[in-house]
Amino acid sequence: xxxxxxxxxxxxxxxxxxxxxxxxxxxxxxxxxxxxxxxxxxxxxxxxxxxxxxxxxxxxxxxxxxxxxxxxxxxxxxxxxxxxxxxxxxxxxxxxxxxxxxxxxxxxxxxxxxxxxxxxxxxxxxxxxxxxxxxxxxxxxxxxxxxxxxxxxxxxxxxxxxxxxxxxxxxxxxxxxxxxxxxxxxxxxxxxxxxxxxxxxxxxxxxxxxxxxxxxxxxxxxxxxxxxxxxxxxxxxxxxxxxxxxxxxxxxxxxxxxxxxxxxxxxxxxxxxxxxxxxxxxxxxxxxxxxxxxxxxxxxxxxxxxxxxxxxxxxxxxxxxxxxxxxxxxxxxxxxxxxxxxxxxxxxxxxxxxxxxxxxxxxxxxxxxxxxxxxxxxxxxxxxxxxxxxxxxxxxxxxxxxxxxxxxxxxxxxxxxxxxxxxxxxxxxxxxxxxxxxxxxxxxxxxxxxxxxxxxxxxxxxxxxxxxxxxxxxxxxxxxxxxxxxxxxxxxxxxxxxxxxxxxxxxxxxxxxxxxxxxxxxxxxxxxxxxxxxxxxxxxxxxxxxxxxxxxxxxxxxx
Amino acid sequence: xxxxxxxxxxxxxxxxxxxxxxxxxxxxxxxxxxxxxxxxxxxxxxxxxxxxxxxxxxxxxxxxxxxxxxxxxxxxxxxxxxxxxxxxxxxxxxxxxxxxxxxxxxxxxxxxxxxxxxxxxxxxxxxxxxxxxxxxxxxxxxxxxxxxxxxxxxxxxxxxxxxxxxxxxxxxxxxxxxxxxxxxxxxxxxxxxxxxxxxxxxxxxxxxxxxxxxxxxxxxxxxxxxxxxxxxxxxxxxxxxxxxxxxxxxxxxxxxxxxxxxxxxxxxxxxxxxxxxxxxxxxxxxxxxxxxxxxxxxxxxxxxxxxxxxxxxxxx
Numbered sequence: 001x002x003x004x005x006x007x008x009x010x011x012x013x014x015x016x017x018x019x020x021x022x023x024x025x026x027x028x029x030x031x032x033x034x035x036x037x038x039x040x041x042x043x044x045x046x047x048x049x050x051x052x053x054x055x056x057x058x059x060x061x062x063x064x065x066x067x068x069x070x071x072x073x074x075x076x077x078x079x080x081x082x083x084x085x086x087x088x089x090x091x092x093x094x095x096x097x098x099x100x101x102x103x104x105x106x107x108x109x110x111x112x113x114x115x116x117x118x119x120x121x122x123x124x125x126x127x128x129x130x131x132x133x134x135x136x137x138x139x140x141x142x143x144x145x146x147x148x149x150x151x152x153x154x155x156x157x158x159x160x161x162x163x164x165x166x167x168x169x170x171x172x173x174x175x176x177x178x179x180x181x182x183x184x185x186x187x188x189x190x191x192x193x194x195x196x197x198x199x200x201x202x203x204x205x206x207x208x209x210x211x212x213x214x215x216x217x218x219x220x221x222x223x224x225x226x227x228x229x230x231x232x233x234x235x236x237x238x239x240x241x242x243x244x245x246x247x248x249x250x251x252x253x254x255x256x257x258x259x260x261x262x263x264x265x266x267x268x269x270x271x272x273x274x275x276x277x278x279x280x281x282x283x284x285x286x287x288x289x290x291x292x293x294x295x296x297x298x299x300x301x302x303x304x305x306x307x308x309x310x311x312x313x314x315x316x317x318x319x320x321x322x323x324x325x326x327x328x329x330x331x332x333x334x335x336x337x338x339x340x341x342x343x344x345x346x347x348x349x350x351x352x353x354x355x356x357x358x359x360x361x362x363x364x365x366x367x368x369x370x371x372x373x374x375x376x377x378x379x380x381x382x383x384x385x386x387x388x389x390x391x392x393x394x395x396x397x398x399x400x401x402x403x404x405x406x407x408x409x410x411x412x413x414x415x416x417x418x419x420x421x422x423x424x425x426x427x428x429x430x431x432x433x434x435x436x437x438x439x440x441x442x443x444x445x446x447x448x449x450x451x452x453x454x455x456x457x458x459x460x461x462x463x464x465x466x467x468x469x470x471x472x473x474x475x476x477x478x479x480x481x482x483x484x485x486x487x488x489x490x491x492x493x494x495x496x497x498x499x500x501x502x503x504x505x506x507x508x509x510x511x512x513x514x515x516x517x518x519x520x521x522x523x524x525x526x527x528x529x530x531x532x533x534x535x536x537x538x539x540x541x542x543x544x545x546x547x548x549x550x551x552x553x554x555x556x557x558x559x
Numbered sequence: 560x561x562x563x564x565x566x567x568x569x570x571x572x573x574x575x576x577x578x579x580x581x582x583x584x585x586x587x588x589x590x591x592x593x594x595x596x597x598x599x600x601x602x603x604x605x606x607x608x609x610x611x612x613x614x615x616x617x618x619x620x621x622x623x624x625x626x627x628x629x630x631x632x633x634x635x636x637x638x639x640x641x642x643x644x645x646x647x648x649x650x651x652x653x654x655x656x657x658x659x660x661x662x663x664x665x666x667x668x669x670x671x672x673x674x675x676x677x678x679x680x681x682x683x684x685x686x687x688x689x690x691x692x693x694x695x696x697x698x699x700x701x702x703x704x705x706x707x708x709x710x711x712x713x714x715x716x717x718x719x720x721x722x723x724x725x726x727x728x729x730x731x732x733x734x735x736x737x738x739x740x741x742x743x744x745x746x747x748x749x750x751x752x753x754x755x756x757x758x759x760x761x762x763x764x765x766x767x768x769x770x771x772x773x774x775x776x777x778x779x780x781x782x783x784x785x786x787x788x789x790x791x792x793x794x795x796x797x798x799x800x801x802x803x804x805x806x807x808x809x810x811x812x813x814x815x816x817x818x819x820x821x822x823x824x825x826x827x828x829x830x831x832x833x834x835x836x837x838x839x840x841x842x843x844x845x846x847x848x849x850x851x852x853x854x855x856x857x858x859x860x861x862x863x864x865x866x867x868x869x870x871x872x873x874x875x
Contacts, residue, residue, distance in 0.1 A: 072726070078833060080643045088597050088604060161615050162645055164597075165608045220645045236644050236651060237833055238825035239727060262726050264823045269723075272713035273823075276723040401600075432599060433591030433838055439600045440609065449600050463602060471602035 069555035070258035071536065073547065074270040074282035078237050078263045081220045084207040085156045086163020090452060090545055093204050095240045097546050098259060099139075100207035100225035101249075102200045103130055103149065108540060108548070110360050112201050116144060116208055116226060116249075117185075125192040125498060126175075132183040136249040138210050139230040146179040151211040153177045153187070159205075160214050166205055192496045194503060195456040202455040202544065228254035228551050238263055255554035274298065274531055280555075281532035281539060285404075286348040289529040297559075298531050303541030304350070304358035305528040306453040308460070309410060311335075311398070311521040314442050314474075315481035321394045322445070323481060328518040330384035334421045335414055336376045337523050344409040345526050352525035354511050355460045358543050362457040362504070364511055373515040381421045393422020399438060400448035402429040410523065411448040442474035453544045458495055461510045464519060465491020476519065487513045534559045560866065567859050571852070578851045579633075579844070583626050586835075586843045592618060593642045593838040616642055629844065639841040641834075648845045651830060658728060659826035661738075662818065663811045665746035667804060670754040675800065678761025682769060682796075683788060693758060700755030706817040709748035713821070716744070726823045745822045749814050753807050760803045764796040771795075798868055805861030809854050 079095025081087060087096075103117040114120075117130040136144040154177055158165065173193040178186045187196070200206045210224055217224070221234050226249060229242035242259040262279060264270040270282040275295065284292065289300045313322050321327045341349045351370060355363040364373070385391055400411035408429040415425035425446075430438065438444050454460050463472035467483040476482040487510050494506035514520070528541045537556050539549040594612050598604045613619050617628070632639060638648050681693040717723050724741045731738040768774065769792055777787045816828030827846060834842030 074726075080837070081645070088601065089599070162612075162643070164604065164612050166603060218645075235654070235825060236641075236646065237655075237829055238823075260727070262823060263825075264726065266710075266821050266823075268710050269713055269821050269823060272717035272723050273726050275717040276721050278723050278726045431591075431836075433589075433596040433836070435591075436599045437591040437595035440595065440598070440606070452601070454603075459603065470605045474606070 063556070065255050065537065065554040066556060067255045067554070068257050069255075069557070070260065071256050071281070071550065071553065071555060072260040072262055072279045073550060074262050074264040074273065074279045076263075076265050076267065076270070076283055078265075079234075079240060079261075080236070081162065082223050082231070082234055082240070083159070083163055083219055084152075084209050084223065084225070085205060086159025086166060087205075088164055088166070093546050095234065095261065096207075096223060097203070097227075097548065098229040098242050098551060099223050099227045099231050100203065100209070101227050102203045102206040102208060103132075104197060104201045105203060106201040106544070108543075110201075110543060112197050116149070126189040128187040128189070128196060129180070130185045130187070132185065133249060134183055136226055137247045138226055139224045139245060140210070141247075142210060144208065144226055145182050146185045148211045149185045149208055150177045150179050151213075152208045153185075153206075155214065156205055162220070192498050194498050195458065195495070198455040202453070204453075204455070204544075204546075229256075229259050254551060256550075259550060271531070274533065277533065280536050281530055284529045284531045286346055286527065286529060289348075289531060290346070292531050297534055299534050299536070301530040301532060301539060301541050302348075302527050303543070304356070304525065305541060305543050305545045306356050306359060307450055307528070307545065308352040308354070308356040308525050309407070309448070309450045309523045310354075311410075311414065311523065312439070312444075312447050312449055312475065313518075313520060314445060314476075315519060316442075316477040317481040318477075320445065321388070321390050322396070324388045324390075325517055326384040326388035327390060328521070329516075330381040330388070330421060331418060331423065332518050332521050333375065333377045333381035333384065334423075335417050335521065335523070337374055338376070339417065340410055340413050340524050343413050344406055345524070348529075349524045349526040351523075353522050354464070354514050354520075355457055355507070356451075356525045358525075359454075359457065359460075362507055364508070364515070369515075373512075378420050385421050391422070393424065395424045395426065396446050397426045397428055397444070398446045398448060399428050399430055399435060399444045401435050401450075402431055406526070407448045407450065414448070440471060440474070442471075457507045458491065461487075461491070461507065461514065464510055464514045465494075467519075482517070482519050484513050484517060564859070564863065567862075571855055574855060575848065575852065579630065579848055580626070582844050582847045582851075583629065584622070586838075586840050586847075587622060589835075589838065591838060593840065594618070596836070596838045597643070629841075638845045641842050642839045643837050643842075648842055651842075652827065652846065652849060655825055655827045655830045657730070658824050659812065659815050659819070659828055661731065661742060662746055662749060662815050662824070662826060663808065665739075665742055666750035666753060666811055667808075669746055670750040670757050671800075671804075673750075674754045674757035675761050675797075678758045678800075679765050679788065679793065679796070681758070681762045682765035683784075685766065690762075693762070697755040697758045700751045700758075703751060705748050705752060705814050706821060708751055709745065709818055709821040712744045712748055724822060728824055745818050745824060748821075749811060749818050752814075753804075753811065756803055756807065757800055761796060761800050764799040765792060768792045768796045794868060798865060801861055801864050801868065805857055808857045812850055812853065 075091065075094050077091035077094070079091050080089055081092060082096040082099070083092065084096065084100055087093070101115050103115060104112050105115040107113050114133070116133055116136060118133040119131045121129045123129065130149070132144060132146060132149065138144060157174065173189045173191050175188045175190045178188065180186050207225060213219060213224060221236070223231050228245055228248045228250070230245050232241040232243050234240045240261040244254055244257050248254060264273065264279070264282070267284065267288060270279065271284065271288060271292065273279040274282055275298070289302070292298050293300055313328065315323050317323060322331070337351055341347060350357055351366040351374060353364040353369055353373065357363050357366060385393065398411045398415065401407040408427065411427045415427050418425050435447070439447060439449060451460060458465070463475065464484065464487045466472055467476040467488070468479040473479070490506045490510050494503050494510070497503040497506060515522070530539065530541055532539055535555050535557060537554050539553045542548045592613070593616060594609050597612070598609060610619070617625060629639065640647055641651065677693050681690040684690055713723050724744050725737070729737045729741050774787060774792055777791050812828065815826060816832050819826040819829040820832065827850070831843065831846040831850070834846060
């Protein structure tokens with residue numbers, strides 16, 4: 001309580017803003033309140049969802065949640081393993097997410113909330129002090145202490161195999177993790193880092209596990225955490241079975257007695273199983289969602305999730321037409337994104353810039369994108385092509401991921417659209433493995449791909465701000481082919497900027513640069529759909545692309 | 560006979576060695592590797608991190624070195640661990656094998672139960688209505704791909720009866736009835752094509768046998784038709800059917816890849832398929848080699864069955 005008091009009384013304007021620098025929409029009021037261990041009562045200030053953001057994806061429960069029952073959820077991808085640190089497939093998180101917690105967590109709208117840390121302070125720009133919640137127990141009954149946190153955070157920087165070092169992790173800026181006392185941990189940073197809260201809240205790489213766990217058990221197939229469910233068994237390629245953690249630190253939760261995740265890659269099979277009640281819910285495509293709409297036993301949930309689609313170039317300074325900015329601008333002008341939305345997604349998608357709609361208040365709204373950045377203008381495009389010396393167009397190969405088929409469908413639509421300005425596009429559809437290799441090696445001119453969730457807005461604009469490192473270095477020939485000095489400067493600032501207002505301006509400007517120069521052509525963001533039995537309550541389409549709704553979902557046998 | 564079997568068994572060793580080399584080379588000839596498959600298009604994973612991961616799998620060694628390492632370890636009884644799960648492959652194989660074997664076994668049993676009597680009846684009552692419908696049914700059965708049938712079964716049972724087989728595998732030793740109920744539709748979907756092939760084969764070979772002199776003799780000496788057909792003709796007519804079952808064993812194991820995926824059964828086929836998609840080389844190598852071994856052994860068993868069915872066949 002002392003900590004909370006200190007926190008709530010000593011919040012200066014600077015701290016107030018620093019808190020707001022939290023991530024992915026963690027906005028001022030909510031972070032401040034969160035830091036005090038209280039719940040925000042109103043929508044976070046500054047989080048101004050545009051018209052594109054749908055309302056609650058499932059009707060709020062009017063009746064009191066009931067405890068008990070078993071829920072079976074179908075996953076369309078095998079989790080592959082359950083390693084807590086350094087796993088790089090999203091489906092890994094699907095398998096393990098119910099087992100683990102981190103120091104903080106995002107709520108449904110990506111506001112940062114206390115989790116294993118009930119409060120935190122930042123005495124200076126480079127220090128984070130975490131006050132752990134007392135009495136939280138791991139699934140084996142031992143209490144969570146600062147030692148466990150230190151062990152976990154340290155290991156996350158160099159995850160044991162098959163974990164892989166994730167570049168986004170603030171490891172580069174984290175100097176040390178120190179145990180202050182049994183319930184207090186201190187992070188000392190080399191430089192100010194506004195991405196810390198987002199990293200922890202995302203929870204994908206930041207689980208807290210018992211000290212020494214990696215030496216005691218095979219964390220590939222087992223695990224011990226503090227999450228709402230305890231792992232019963234994991235059968236690779238088949239299922240993950242969980243049972244209720246009676247000692248969960250959130251009183252009364254979870255509601256479900258048992259949670260079974262069943263791997264069913266075939267959507268038709270999953271839908272048949274859903275209709276018959278063999279499973280209680282699964283992800284579905286927009287088409288399937290429409291087909292299921294009239295089934296009285298099934299409810300369709302719709303929501304945005306982080307999956308912005310984009311067409312990537314390699315710009316290597318080798319004289320190819322798209323090395324010229326006008327050509328890329330022309331291509332963007334000639335692409336009718338609304339047609340992509342209508343033809344590929346049957347209307348179930350929205351415009352996106354580099355940062356997808358729904359990512360807190362960091363994205364550029366669809367209306368503004370349509371009015372200012374994505375004006376469909378074939379004549380203007382032709383003029384730009386002529387100015388660049390390519391009035392007669394050129395040929396380009398567009399590689400696309402074959403499954404899900406939407407990437408190839410986008411490519412086909414774009415192919416027809418670019419014909420109008422004389423560009424002959426050859427579409428080559430590739431399985432994800434070879435496509436990923438090509439993408440990583442930069443052995444393509446143009447490709448149809450997408451992005452997933454990021455812990456921080458900088459994760460979506462990284463290649464524009466760091467064109468000389470990582471994959472961007474390959475795509476842009478270490479900046480020789482494309483770079484923008486202003487974007488680099490702004491990026492350097494925003495990765496250390498703790499002032500939320502300034503940071504928003506920097507991130508916004510980098511997006512504007514990307515939407516003017518189009519090193520990649522960002523297009524649309526599809527909606528995600530879940531189909532659930534009507535007995536399942538309080539589930540939602542998770543923006544992070546995980547299934548956090550299952551942590552609090554409950555079953556109403558009466559439907 | 561035992562010498563022959565021994566020779567065939569010994570021949571398995573060089574066959575498997577050659578197979579192992581081909582499989583090893585082929586999985587590496589697929590574009591992209593495990594690291595590409597794992598990382599996907601995530602630019603936050605640096606090329607250095609990818610290289611480190613490749614090194615941890617030993618993928619940065621020359622292919623001959625990798626091959627020798629694998630063979631050496633395999634000869635010492637270590638078939639290796641999955642790249643993705645780091646679990647021993649033998650453990651996963653042992654867990655998934657019963658499912659696939661049961662599926663294949665049930666599919667064969669179901670196909671024989673339906674196809675052989677129908678084929679015999681069709682031959683005996685040649686050009687009758689029964690023959691016509693059996694042949695038409697056979698053609699239709701051949702024309703339907705099993706994955707389509709499987710999807711239809713699920714669609715129909717889920718819409719009409721609000722029922723599909725349980726999605727979590729029930730081992731037969733825990734609940735035999737539950738297991739058989741669960742496996743009925745997948746096995747049926749897998750068996751339909753086989754049924755059609757066997758029915759046509761049984762009919763054709765039965766017709767062939769019924770034209771033989773010894774059948775005429777049997778009839779001439781006044782044997783009842785049932786005895787002629789079932790005692791004298793059927794045993795001989797069965798040989799080509801056995802061959803077909805042997806040959807189809809391969810396609811059964813292949814077909815089970817899709818069927819397992821559709822019904823969510825964690826069998827060998829699915830294990831192999833996910834290994835291929837994930838570029839999990841050790842899994843693909845060991846599973847493919849294992850399936851090759853099964854294939855060889857089944858062929859041997861078929862040959863031995865011939866000798867049992869037809870005393871004229873002698874192996875030396």
